[in-house]
């Protein structure tokens with residue numbers, strides 16, 4: 001839903017990094033996006049294509065690694081990974097009390113520059 | 115050449131949120147980020163809160179995709195209010211708040227409510243500099259919501275179960291909402307409220323006074 005603002009934040013960070021270090025081109029950027037981050041990878045790719053024109057990243061491709069949602073069940077201490085899209089509960093005991101241990105990532109990992 | 119970046123994409127937002135928080139803290143203002151799906155009753159709750167004669171000095175920041183209807187509803191109570199139009203964005207971010215902070219007389223206020231854009235997903239991701247998040251769920255939205263939108267329930271300090279006056283007309287399991295919400299977030303404070311009848315408003319106000327006093 002808000003992928004354009006995410007894409008703008010991303011472009012700002014990578015451009016600044018290039019300016020500081022004197023690189024002139026970004027060829028690719030690697031991201032990790034969690035499934036519970038509220039960001040849809042396809043929409044982010046689309047938004048990035050639109051905003052990268054006229055920037056140092058105009059030739060850059062975006063590679064997104066999606067991170068599944070994982071949780072630690074407070075009831076049976078099971079570590080689990082969510083396969084379905086939405087409903088979150090512990091697959092072992094069906095408990096709904098858990099802490100999310102992964103899946104909220106919106107991280108830039110690295111980039112290929114020249 | 116490969117270079118490591120290792121930065122959160124929302125790092126800039128989080129930084130500005132922290133700046134906002136410092137401004138609010140310096141004026142000793144308690145800030146509440148109010149979130150819900152569209153139409154759950156955020157503005158109605160603010161109207162009830164403002165008419166409750168709580169003694170609290172309240173200011174409001176209204177976030178909407180477009181229009182100023184909500185700010186006009188608040189203006190009737192003669193309290194400081196600022197309208198932000200996000201121009202299509204589905205949430206408020208820290209920078210939008212930063213730009214309007216100086217429009218509020220912070221030193222004259224106890225509490226600032228930020229009414230976020232109606233949306234159950236992304237407002238929870240964007241810190242704006244609040245002391246706490248409060249979410250509203252109208253019971254008409256159904257009892258599956260806590261497990262469908264766990265993040266919002268986990269991030270909030272209080273849950274206003276609104277439109278409780280509609281309970282006789284709905285097949286909704288209110289106890290399931292509470293049970294699931296509490297297992298997602300055992301510390302969650304839950305209020306049964308009707309902004310139509312006024313039920314639950316005094317409990318909410320008392321709690322608010324207690325939180326602000328801390």
Ligand SMILES: Nc1nc2c(ncn2[C@@H]2O[C@H](COP(=O)(O)OP(=O)(O)OP(=O)(O)O)[C@@H](O)[C@H]2O)c(=O)[nH]1
Pocket residue numbers: 150151152153154155156157158159184231232276277278279280307308309310311
């Ligand atoms: N029956 C009933 N109706 C309510 C209650 N609270 C709000 N409403 C109605 O629900 C509708 C939406 O209320 P608002 O307060 O505008 O909701 P909102 O969350 O501010 O909406 P947006 O800002 O558009 O997301 C209005 O028609 C209100 O009169 C309630 O407790 N009971």
Ligand SMILES: [Mg+2]
Pocket residue numbers: 156157158184229
């Ligand atoms: Mg409203």
Ligand SMILES: [Zn+2]
Pocket residue numbers: 073074075076077078090091092093094095
């Ligand atoms: Zn379990």
Ligand SMILES: [Zn+2]
Pocket residue numbers: 001002203204205236237
């Ligand atoms: Zn959004």
